[in-house]
Amino acid sequence: MGQLPTILDVAAAAGVSRQTVSNVLNSPSLVRPGTREKVEAAIAGLGYRPHASARRLRTQKSSTIGIRLDPLSAEGISGSILDRFLHSLTEQADRKNLRVMVFTATDSRDEIRQFKRLSEGADVDAFVLTSTFHGDPRTQWLIEHGQPFVTFGRPWGTDDITNPQHLWVDVDGRHGIREATVHLLGTGARRIAYIGWPSPSGTGDDRRRGWQQAMVESSGLRPEEITALHAPTEDGATFGAQAMLHLEKTAGDIEAVVCSSDALALGAFMHSAGRIPIIGYDNTPVASSIGFSSIEQPIDDVAGGILDLLTGAHGGRVQPDQEVPEPTHRLLQPRLILRNPRVQAITAPSSQQRQVRPGAARLSR
Structure with a gap:
């Protein structure tokens, strides 16, 4: 060589x-x-x-981005989207001569303690956050301490979604779920159920609104009939199957189902044995292997957008009185992946099966 x-x-x-x-x-x-x-x-x-080491000595910067490695979920379905994101972020960061450091934390408070440790030790220059939620204390701490960061997931609740000090990239789940529901309505289905996470859930509520909007506009059902077709539940295949059973008992005939995750869609699909169309969210390997339709997030574009905000004019941080020359956030659109399910002899998960911790695998709530 x-x-x-x-x-x-x-x-x-x-x-x-x-x-x-x-x-x-x-x-x-x-x-x-x-x-x-x-x-x-x-x-x-x-x-x-x-030479990265020499450059770090000159600039007093580590050229390193810190990101929390979320705990493994019990089912490992929705968590695959985080794996894809981390892989893409690391790969694209390398092309920019940046490194990605992963760390663990038990909860948001512990993650803040890690922020403090890593920033005081100059181990990282900026942070990437996932799984944003209502009243997220992590973003408040980073803003107050002047730490550069970008979140995968928009602000929810107390944060201002247009706050220039909070740079974010997110996927428009409301648009994706609405497009899925519109597609099913276009096939002639009217009684389209929705299985999603309980409120309050930033991401979950946003996705549910997409289904509700399409149903109100085009299903021809009365408001109370639409409400009866909504089954809120925690994430996981077992919960998806239980939600289908509940809908059959309380809402009557179901012609199709849209779900807020592939884990829920898997449970709904197993319970219905593929008799009706099921559309999930995240287009995980489970969706492609079994063959049900799903909504795919543009993960490579998310990772690229986050790195652009970290390395561009903002440098991951906008001061309160600073003029903002570029957009401080990006809202990307997902796409619907349609499949004909390969119906197999499948069994609904046992009630004894270990469940996913609610929200553990979500990118934002």
Whole structure:
């Protein structure tokens, strides 16, 4: 293997000094646009990558992003979306010469203690948060202590969704669930049930509104009939099956079901044995292997958007009186993945089966 290119090689290729190359890498605003373009072209042509350790010594920054590794869920269904997100974030961060440090915490208060430890030790430069919820104390602590951060999940409850100090990227679950319900209505179904998380739940309430909006607009059912088709429950396949049983007893004929997660959709599908259309959310491997339809979040775009906010003009933090030159959040749209279910001989989960801790695998609540 040949020797890796050095900063001197870049300087020679661009016809500039070593200091000019260093300025392009660390303080690009000091370099004239034409010169900067020549240096950047030489960097790309040679495949040069700055030595991370040396750069950290110069800038007093770790070039590291901290993110909590959520506990494993019992069923491991909805948790797969977090795995995809973490993988994509790490992969894209590497292309920006950034590292991702994962850490564990038992709850939000413990996570704040980890924020304090990691920031005081200069181990990380910024944080990425998942599983945002009503009155989230983590974002308040980070804002008060001037720590750069971006959340996967918009503010809920006490936070202001347009607060420029809270940078966020989220997926429009309301739009996704509405599109799924509209699709089912377009097939002629009218009695379309919704199985979702109990309120208050930021993400859950938002997704439920998408179903409710489509049903009010196009189902032709009376308000009380629509209400009867809603079954709130905790997350997990067992709960999804139980919700289907409850709907059959209380709401009568069900023609299709939309769910707030693939875990709930799996339970609904198992209980109905594939007799009616079921649409889940997250398009996990379970949905593709069994074959029920689901709503897919653009995880790569979420990770890319978070890194853009962390490394762009905001640098992960907007001061209270600072002029905001760029959007401080991104709301992305999911897409509906339609499948014909492969009906198999399946059994509803036992009531003794271990359940998912409510909300443990959700990206935001």
